[in-house]
Amino acid sequence: MQEVAGIKVPDSQLAKDAADILRDHGDDLLWNHSNRVFLFSAINGQKLEQNYDLELLYVSALFHDLGLTKEYSSPDLRFEVDGANAARSFLQQYQIPDESIRRVWDAIALHTTLGVAEHKEPEVALLYSGVGLDVMGDGFEEFPADSRDEIVKAFPRNDFKQRIIPAFYEGFKHKPETTFGNVKTDVVHYMDPNYQQKNFCQCILHSPWSE
Template sequence: MELTLPGGPACEHATEVASAYSAPSLLNHSMRVYAWAAALGGVHHVGFDPELLFVAAMLHDIGLAPEFDSHAKPFEVAGGHVAWVFAAGAGWPPERRARLAEVIVRHMAAEVDPAEDPEGFLLSRAAAADIAGRDVADLPPDLRREVLERYPRLDLVEEFLRCFGDQAARKPESSAAAAMRNDLATRMARNPLEEN
């Protein structure tokens, strides 16, 4: 399976935004999340909108950036708002903007119904694979090697735990806080992708 990224102005600009506001390890995480999501779409026979999924992957953690962090909202909700504004600037119609925000918010849900929200399902599963190793065995080994070579993990564990620890300390009812309480650090350390 070969990694193919969608093109077009929205995808290019989403990558530019993620590059400007994300640490290198989080930018690479976003790129890997799209790759894993596209692969899982094939594995689970879930059709998806490549542009919508790619933009969501690039912006799904934008709410962790200090420039967009909300003192009151969970990072995924703040990120959904930023993505809505981004999509408005890209000329997307209101319904598509709302879908983008919804996909980003749902990426932190424990379960997303693929029939109801294919992009949300794939983004959630792919982010969980990259962060905690969920469903990594579903990803073709050749693709894993290619993606990890092109977008290495760098200091993802340390950077992600720092961001989530900060979110948890300030927003104890957030999904980030719940993840920290559920031993995210151990799950990240045991992620098979860390061994590649």
């Protein structure tokens, strides 16, 4: 697919290799979601007249949920960090500048961190906006309806709202403690109401300090 909603999908060897990784280790749910996120993010960048790197944004979008897959999931890190680490290792093979790699790492690692990502570099902020639109409908009314429809036609949602929460949980149910302090803790409680998550106030009150 060369172009969707006026956005040219990157077709460099790096971009193709990144897409192959998601195809090989993800599923249709993650493939369609990640591509919608890229396109939503890119169009938001155009609307805001942001100066951003389309290829870096594309890789960030393709890898942002890769940490949910068995191949890239660690035993003890947040899935966002797993995806960010995978993207960093991938980009280092192509002699991408360290600063560009850092932006991709931050974009992926912070894509679920409310109140922070939107204040960082364009690739980071835009990825966050695309994820928010696709998952929670953030900015839905402000986004051009014709572009939105074209993107969904190219990469269908296919009951996304009902499927994505179990997919999130499947990706980190072996390490639910990594969701502490993050929106994904809501996913754990939704899927397992009996799970006892740490409480920040209790961490303070039961710290080893004597007073």
